Amino acid sequence: xxxxxxxxxxxxxxxxxxxxxxxxxxxxxxxxxxxxxxxxxxxxxxxxxxxxxxxxxxxxxxxxxxxxxxxxxxxxxxxxxxxxxxxxxxxxxxxxxxxxxxxxxxxxxxxxxxxxxxxxxxxxxxxxxxxxxxxxxxxxxxxxxxxxxxxxxxxxxxxxxxxxxxxxxxxxxxxxxxxxxxxxxxxxxxxxxxxxxxxxxxxxxxxxxxxxxxxxxxxxxxxxxxxxxxxxxxxxxxxxxxxxxxxxxxxxxxxxxxxxxxxxxxxxxxxxxxxxxxxxxxxxxxxxxxxxxxxxxxxxxxxxxxxxxxxxxxxxxxxxxxxxxxxxxxxxxxxxxxxxxxxxxxxxxxxxxxxxxxxxxxxxxxxxxxxxxxxxxxxxxxxxxxxxxxxxxxxxxxxxxxxxxxxxxxxxxxxxxxxxxxxxxxxxxxxxxxxxxxxxxxxxxxxxxxxxxxxxxxxxxxxxxxxxxxxxxxxxxxxxxxxxxxxxxxxxxxxxxxxxxxxxxxxxxxxxxxxxxxxxxxxxxxxxxxxxxxxxxxxxxxxxxx
Amino acid sequence: xxxxxxxxxxxxxxxxxxxxxxxxxxxxxxxxxxxxxxxxxxxxxxxxxxxxxxxxxxxxxxxxxxxxxxxxxxxxxxxxxxxxxxxxxxxxxxxxxxxxxxxxxxxxxxxxxxxxxxxxxxxxxxxxxxxxxxxxxxxxxxxxxxxxxxxxxxxxxxxxxxxxxxxxxxxxxxxxxxxxxxxxxxxxxxxxxxxxxxxxxxxxxxxxxxxxxx
Numbered sequence: 234x235x236x237x238x239x240x241x242x243x244x245x246x247x248x249x250x251x252x253x254x255x256x257x258x259x260x261x262x263x264x265x266x267x268x269x270x271x272x273x274x275x276x277x278x279x280x281x282x283x284x285x286x287x288x289x290x291x292x293x294x295x296x297x298x299x300x301x302x303x304x305x306x307x308x309x310x311x312x313x314x315x316x317x318x319x320x321x322x323x324x325x326x327x328x329x330x331x332x333x334x335x336x337x338x339x340x341x342x343x344x345x346x347x348x349x350x351x352x353x354x355x356x357x358x359x360x361x362x363x364x365x366x367x368x369x370x371x372x373x374x375x376x377x378x379x380x381x382x383x384x385x386x387x388x389x390x391x392x393x394x395x396x397x398x399x400x401x402x403x404x405x406x407x408x409x410x411x412x413x414x415x416x417x418x419x420x421x422x423x424x425x426x427x428x429x430x431x432x433x434x435x436x437x438x439x440x441x442x443x444x445x446x447x448x449x450x451x452x453x454x455x456x457x458x459x460x461x462x463x464x465x466x467x468x469x470x471x472x473x474x475x476x477x478x479x480x481x482x483x484x485x486x487x488x489x490x491x492x493x494x495x496x497x498x499x500x501x502x503x504x505x506x507x508x509x510x511x512x513x514x515x516x517x518x519x520x521x522x523x524x525x526x527x528x529x530x531x532x533x534x535x536x537x538x539x540x541x542x543x544x545x546x547x548x549x550x551x552x553x554x555x556x557x558x559x560x561x562x563x564x565x566x567x568x569x570x571x572x573x574x575x576x577x578x579x580x581x582x583x584x585x586x587x588x589x590x591x592x593x594x595x596x597x598x599x600x601x602x603x604x605x606x607x608x609x610x611x612x613x614x615x616x617x618x619x620x621x622x623x624x625x626x627x628x629x630x631x632x633x634x635x636x637x638x639x640x641x642x643x644x645x646x647x648x649x650x651x652x653x654x655x656x657x658x659x660x661x662x663x664x665x666x667x668x669x670x671x672x673x674x675x676x677x678x679x680x681x682x683x684x685x686x687x688x689x690x691x692x693x694x695x696x697x698x699x700x701x702x703x704x705x706x707x708x709x710x711x712x713x714x715x716x717x718x719x720x721x722x723x724x725x726x727x728x729x730x731x732x733x734x735x736x737x738x739x740x741x742x743x744x745x746x747x748x749x750x751x752x753x754x755x756x757x758x759x760x761x762x763x764x765x766x767x768x769x770x771x772x773x774x775x776x777x778x779x
Numbered sequence: 780x781x782x783x784x785x786x787x788x789x790x791x792x793x794x795x796x797x798x799x800x801x802x803x804x805x806x807x808x809x810x811x812x813x814x815x816x817x818x819x820x821x822x823x824x825x826x827x828x829x830x831x832x833x834x835x836x837x838x839x840x841x842x843x844x845x846x847x848x849x850x851x852x853x854x855x856x857x858x859x860x861x862x863x864x865x866x867x868x869x870x871x872x873x874x875x876x877x878x879x880x881x882x883x884x885x886x887x888x889x890x891x892x893x894x895x896x897x898x899x900x901x902x903x904x905x906x907x908x909x910x911x912x913x914x915x916x917x918x919x920x921x922x923x924x925x926x927x928x929x930x931x932x933x934x935x936x937x938x939x940x941x942x943x944x945x946x947x948x949x950x951x952x953x954x955x956x957x958x959x960x961x962x963x964x965x966x967x968x969x970x971x972x973x974x975x976x977x978x979x980x981x982x983x984x985x986x987x988x989x990x991x992x993x
Contacts, residue, residue: 528872529914536910539881539892546885554873602871610835611867614852615928616886617859 253357256364300389307392317449319391320463323401325442326387327408327470328435330380334409335432338416339425340523343372344485344492345500355494362490365497369417369485373410373478380409393463400467407474414481420496421488440567447570450577499526514702515683517604524601544618547626551602555630561598565634568595572645572667584645585667585717585729592638592671593678593713599634600679602627607680624680624741631672639668663720666729670716673736678709680740712736783810785847786936786967787832792841794827801827802988805841807969809936814958814968816982823989825971826865829940832969833863845936859887862934864942868925870913876900876924877909880931887932899931902957919945926954937961939970943977955980 279286307315337343344365346355354364384405388398412431419428448454503526510519534557540549555562568591575584606613606623613623639661647660655663684705690697716736719728785808792805801824809815817825830836832843834852843850845857852858870879880899884892900906903923908916916924922945929937937958943951951974958981962968972978978985 525872525914528912531873532912532915533910534873534875534912536875536877536881539878539885542885542888542892544886546882550874550878550882554871558873601873605869605871609867609869610852611863611865612869612871614833614835614858614863615868615883615932617855618886619853619855622855 253359256354256359259354259357259359260364300386304389304392304398307390308394310392315392318446319388319393319397321442321446321449322391323384323388323393323397323405323463324466325439325446326384327401327405328442329439330383330405330409331412332432332436332439334376334380334412335416335428335435338413338420339428339432340500340526341503342420342497342500343413343416344369344420344489344497345504346494346497347501347505348498351494351498351501355497360490361492362486365489365492366486369414369482369489372417373413373482376413377406377410379406381406383409397464397467400464400471404467404470404474407471407478411474411478411481414478414485417485418481418488421485421492423493423496440570443574444570447574447577450574513684514705516705517608517679517681518683520597521604521608544622544626547602547616547623548629551627551630554602555599561595562634565592565595565599565638568592569638569641572642572664576645582723583721585663585670585720586713588642588645589667589670589674589713589717590710592635592668593674593709596631596635596671596675597678599631600628600675603676604679608682621741628676631675635668635672638671639664642667659726662726662730666716666720666726666733669730669733669737670713673716673733673740674709674712676740677712677736681705681708783812785810786845787969788842788844789832790842792828792831792843793839794824794831794836795839807986809967809969811935811965811967812962813983814962814970814981816978816985817969817971817988818973818978818985819988823987825988826940828988829865829938829969829971833861833865833938835865835867859933860935861938862929862932862936863938864925864929865938865940868928870921870924872912872914875910875912876905876916879913879924880927883928884931889932895931899927902930902953903927919947919950922946923950930957934966937966937968937970939968941971941973943972943974951977 273281345368346365355361381402385398385402387405388401393401412435415431416428419425445454503522506522507519510516510522537553537557539546539553568588571591572584572588575581575587580587603624606627607620613620616623618626643661643664646663647655647657682701684699684702686699688700691700716729716733719732720726787807787809789805789807792807793803794801795803805828807815817828819825827836831838832850834850834857846860848854848856850857874882877896877900880896881892884895889895900909903926905920905923905927908920913921913924922942926942929939939958942954942958946954955977958968958970958977962981962983968981970977970981
């Protein structure tokens, strides 16, 4: 018996000592290829899109004009509300910008690469530092610009002077950039817990700052912060953010060379998925992609035994899902502030609209179960219930939360701020109607079907569009406006409840709209068969006579 | 020998996409204890037919009856009797493998859901993955979970579209024996497959769709 082949020693083949090209050369090569295939120069493309360019310029000028006018008007205001807003809102924008920058960075990378780059470039023995450093600098610069716009805008709209606007624009821009650099440094060692904790901390600070503005406007607290002190705080934030940015950027750059390919391409895949969903204006799909990514990150959970049987099992499971990931509940609780803030700031007439829109946005994550059960139909088919029953079962928990929300915001509508003359019953009805608007809008947004490109297109001035493409953008907002319109126009809020009830009936029965369509199709088939039978009988009779 | 009960009756089914007719005048009757294998080349219309049978697609003509009732995907009675594994099955991203099965067993009113779920989980070899979220499962494991959703609940008719897809050799052998056992216990089965061994072991009748292979 001969010895197995594995026992024979074989040396690996000699690999030739090749010197890989610098990434810059590779990038230039790719750019040359792309340019070689381009059919237009940038100037030509802009000439072709001159309508869009002029429209953007005009719109930009108008927005700038509105901001400057608002800034001049608000800067004249010396009431306690205006002063506290001027002092605190830029700080709230600053902390919110950091929280958002950290959250978005953690979601996407922040340093990322497309799947093609991952396969073709990152597989080669080239320096990742050299390849990715310009990308890191690019996203940090983008964050600086975005943060500066937000910071400048908020401080301008609160009536701050030029120095204040510039200081807070720079501070917010630098802080957003520092947040991105910090997240990139954490990405380099594949740790995200600290990024998450810092993000929550800054988010909480933003909420506290907003609450302080509301409390000051309502006269609950007296804030002795002057505009000068606000400017000083802004300057301190510039120094602090700049220092953090510098340190984080150096650390992030040093860690770029060790960053794993999967950590780069996963963010790229997410971006391409989300951009595809946005291109189809399918916001639901974009959210599904993010939710799926989060679930993949979590990966494993401790299983929890269900409760009860039948439809109740579905409702209990929704409650258990919420207990597992309770963050959406905190967001709903956060929106309780909105009607109080709106009333305190003297915007009583539009409080229901603002509050309903805020609740609508906060309710969407609570309808995760409804989304999964309605987006394809495959899972719902496994359950021995009608779709109406399933919808009711999985909407029960969000419904209870909306009811609690109505109770919590009812005082905002009654004898708070400028809400003089409202009876308790009227204020309670307004709170319930506003909660119903937010709840139903969330439900409508969640159950939106993706655009069906297989259906006949509709001819528009913008070209052929599939039906429902644009309407999908307004789903949910339409319910908010429809239900709150009577309150906005000063009618009895009972009318809002009536509209909400009708909208609810439609939303819960959409399914059975499909059943009705199926029945109609069946009836049409039956009528067609009867017609054919009658024709056959007549023809048979005629042949008999011949 | 007593005549077996008719579970599925399809008469004169027609489905066309534009000028392309997928099938026309298709008739089929499946009785309890029968397993029908749909075979045919890619694009022959197997999946389209199965989608019509489960109510996920609407035929242009013809009727489908399940246990004497007209097929309606929204009917709770039909959902109670028909277990399906076709490609449109979705999962809750934040519920683990075992929680999906537990929810389904409870929704169907199974008296001892824990025991049923444990047994099925053991059978599909997903015990180590019981706490995992569906997004982290491999494609084969997701297939096993999809099959488990059909076996953890009561059923009279089982409709499966290429159930052997993404299963390893051992998994296909297990599936064949499981489906054979289901059929012998009186379940009616309609399945599409490209796996000759599965068709051989499970099917009592084979229906070839589309033009025969040349």
